Amino acid sequence: MTTPTQAPAPNPRYFSKDGEGVQVVYNLRDASPYAELGYQEVDEAAYLASLPDLDALLTAPTGGE
Numbered sequence: 001m002t003t004p005t006q007a008p009a010p011n012p013r014y015f016s017k018d019g020e021g022v023q024v025v026y027n028l029r030d031a032s033p034y035a036e037l038g039y040q041e042v043d044e045a046a047y048l049a050s051l052p053d054l055d056a057l058l059t060a061p062t063g064g065e
Contacts, residue, residue, distance in 0.1 A: 014047045015039035022047055 010026035015034045022042065023034070031041060 012044065014042040014044055016042050
């Protein structure tokens, strides 16, 4: 049971558009405005898998040495 001080966890939804970053929207009830603007909903797991590997970026040689 949820009390007024304990709100349910937000429900993030991810939207992307060619040539732009990803929009993360919480507690969205109607995605039609995003579709009208040309955004496509992206699965959270697919979005997270598309991010670069930070460990590889931090340990890669810079080439300037």
